[in-house]
Amino acid sequence: MSSESIALTAVREPSRPLGDALYSWVTTVDHKRLGILYILYAILFLVIGGIEASVMRLQLIVPHNHFVSPQTFNRMFTMHGTTMVFFVAMPVLFGFGNYLIPLMIGARDMAFPRLNAWSFWLTAFGGLLLYFSFVGGNGLYGAGSAPDVGWFAYAPLTAKTFSVGHSTDFWTLGLLVSGFGSIGAAVNFVATIVCLRCPGMSLGKMPLLVWLNLVMGAMVLLVISPLTAAQVMLSLDRFLGAHFFDTQAGGSAVLWMHFFWIFGHPEVYVLVIPAFAFVSEIIPVFSRKPIFGYPVMVAATVCIGFVSFGVWAHHMFTIGMNSYANSFFVITTMVVGVPTGIKIFNWLGTMWGGKLQFKTPMLFCIGFLFQFLVAGLTGIMLAAAPFDWQLGNSYFVVAHFHYVIVGGILFGLFAAFYYWFPKMSGHLYNEKLGTLHFWLFVIGFHLTFDFMHIPGILGMPRRIYTYEPGRGWDLWNFIVTIGVFFQAVAILIFVGNLLYSMFKGKLAGNDPWDGWTLEWSTSSPPPEYNFARIPVVRSRRPLWDLKHPEDPDWKYE
Amino acid sequence: MQVRDSSISYTRWAPQVLVCRCWPAAFLLAASLFSVHSCFAFAQASRVPDIFKPASTPAESIQRLSLFVLVITALIFVVVFSLLVYAIRKFRYRAPEDGLEPPQVYGSNQMELAWTVVPVLIVLVLFFATARVIHSIQQAVPPPGTIQVTAIGHQFWWEFRYPGLGVVTANELHVPASNSAQRTPTFVTLLSADTDHSFWVPQLAGKTDLIPNRVNSMWIEPHETGMYVGQCAQYCGTQHAKMLLRIYVESREQFNQWVAAQKQPAHSADAVAAGRRIFEKTACVNCHAISGTIADGRFGPDLTHLMGRETIAAGAATNTHENLKLWIHNPDSIKPGALMPAMNLSNQDLEAVTAYLESLR
């Protein structure tokens, strides 16, 4: 039952013909392989979404530029947003969750392995359907076109009158299909975490990552459904002449906004909570201390989960709701900042008094902390509705949410990549290249997204393919675009590092970071069955107990 | 348990520390860049729609609230930032290696209470400050001297009607400056003819959306004369980017003169009769209105006093002879995707129509 015996039983698979190997990957129901498939899929779309962003920034580098047409630009921001949320962020977070949850709870696989595979392939197919629009968007009438209605596809711009052809339908159907995949994945997460924990692992003894993925999974069930429902309604409008959002027949454009944002706001918490999970696992290990305030972290996350369903109309402060409705959403939005802030303090408390090691995962976690702090504070600014009446729908908002998603979530993801890459691949990555990636990306990120706040303050709205010179926006747009190059180079270094290290990196062994959760007791990569015998645990850090038998955690928790 | 990791070396800390020390400096640098730029921009204040240079009552109360929120968030930032920087520097792993793990602290209820209660108090303060401004702006009562305007959003231009004054124009709004002795704010009712738009002139007020099948309203109360720019702030289709706005704030006398001129029917001169005939016989009249003639289309802007505007195509081009000709001949060259079709007139007809339009002062 010791960790060494598990290590000895792990074998590298003998090399097989390529066809067999591909077949085994395509038909796999193993949570680890599906996790890796999700992650690879997301990295591919990260690059594609990044190219879309680069096209936009090149168009905006100077005023009245002619790099792309307005039609192309409008497709770029629509596809960039849709891709990044649905085909990068959701898959990569489901991927990490799929990989890690069974390992961390001492299970052999997820609760429903075939549902797991079905969910992945559905998500993948949804993405392909969306991208098919580039060639198939206008049906038979000419060159195809991707959707250009914005990632939130406000009615009535999406009605047949204003969006002729099928580009909007690709948006609707691609997301509908991948939405079912997301619900399937979420069902799996919740069922696995509730039903497959190893003996001794009560809810209060699960790693925080598992807790946070439980909250995220439960949220997904309630979050994706409003979008699915709204998209069904939109499709009924477009195909069967229904009138849900048909303002000429008395329908309401605002109803779409409500339905979309009831999905859209909790969705961003669905995206950020797994990033919190990564950071909550990595910071303790590289501070050599347990997470500060575990019960409060759990409570804060559950609180965020609930309150996040009550803030959605802060995306609608400008649509003319009355002052009482506006005030209600001001207070709920500000209140959701409280548990979020508590989490930042707890991470700080974890680092405090520790022995910090600045390996690449920790560098990204620290970047996360600084940047998520700023993102949260600009969020508080936007929560003050009159301030939002100026800043809303401007580049200030674009800067804010990229600060959260790139500065927060993506940094958390990079930390997770570097931290668990040795476990997944069996090899160590190159630390120097990892550090280089970090610094280049920090420079690029701040060049782009710090300065992006300024045009917003100076009145530049979002989703414009060009802008007037002389409004004070020129210099800032230029700087913002320059930052993109740094980020692009950093991403190339990241991908190169992982690819190279997968084949040529030093062997990692079971536990390169001296970690404390169950995944570090298996070999790297783990065998298909994960654990030779299902472990029995007595505390939140089972490996700490093993490594410190004279001073185990369960005496103090 | 030994924590052995030979890849960590001291030289690795130098850039780390350097940047940590530099980050406050970096922020100061950015802040000073911004303020220098703002000072420079002051010379052309009306062209830079800076929300922190308000010239109207609602924008001013928003600015006051914004500064209050900024100060509080900046304080929070400074405190947490400093703690983070301190933690990174003080608690980094150092030699000599004693091989021991640091004290394993699981939490502290007092700290949790402290950093829950303080943020809740901050939230309450912010909320009350915010709610006050929301109410003062949204529940303002129009005083007797109010100018009423109805703004109708179209793809991709603005229709402005003054119901009380019988004036119809497009894209460039004229309003009187208001003073506290005799208040003359402008209340704007917001409608849409097609999709969602948003009315945003940052120096005069926050933005409010124009949504079909819904009536919204907003108000401005500018104090200083001048021209203030803005544009549509809700994605409305291909040419959302060039749905620009201008608001000319004038003295009371100038405004009255402007209204009087706008109420006149279109000028009619024999010299441009040929152009007028072409206008009235081609598809122009389907979309455009010119009062005093048979043209009464509502799809496009009212052209009765076209020459009173400094720009055409909702700000996409200045109102010059060449641009006017180009716009009629090939709108896509100025605003690709605009709903004005290319009129396919012969050169001679084009010149005639342009001359006619240029007579519409």
Add this chain to the structure above:
Amino acid sequence: MSSTAIPPTSIESQWSLPYKGHVGMACLIAAESAIFTIFVVAYIFYIGKSLSGPTPREVLHLPIFATVCLLSSSLTIHAAVGALRKSNLSAFCLWWFLTLTLGAIFLFETGREWQRLIYHEGLTISTNLFGTTYYSLVGLHAFHVTVGLIGLFTVLLLTLLGKVQQEHSRNVDVFAMYWHFVDVVWIVVFTVVYIIGR
């Protein structure tokens, strides 16, 4: 993996977690409830807002018979699951068949009502806001009934082939959860459409 001070088996032997089938179905029901909630909200929002066309009061008749059938099918499926737990296969088969029949009657009645509405009253999904919200909400529910009927039929077939035994009672119970959910949704839809909305 644990410290040697406590023998592992006592924790292991007392360790029991919920059945994953129940939890998984509960999650699915949560997601489906959210979808139905949005359609119900749209229905309620648009009550009285149609600009023209038939109103609910004019054209809707209370579907009492269909409702009774559907709600009784919840009782019959409950009896079926109980019978299977006690290994009473023939009773299970009978109750199951009754459930399927009652569900099929409900669907048939819905079809009849729609035929009347479309051909005699001129109400379609594109007629007005009432038509849009009525057909989408009732149709979404009918779709879920159809899926349930397919499942019921499949299990019936497997039972007749002798493949369903007492050890499958938990699985069948998971399916019954879905069927009960469909019935509860009908109670909500009935109240909103036929009582509040008229």
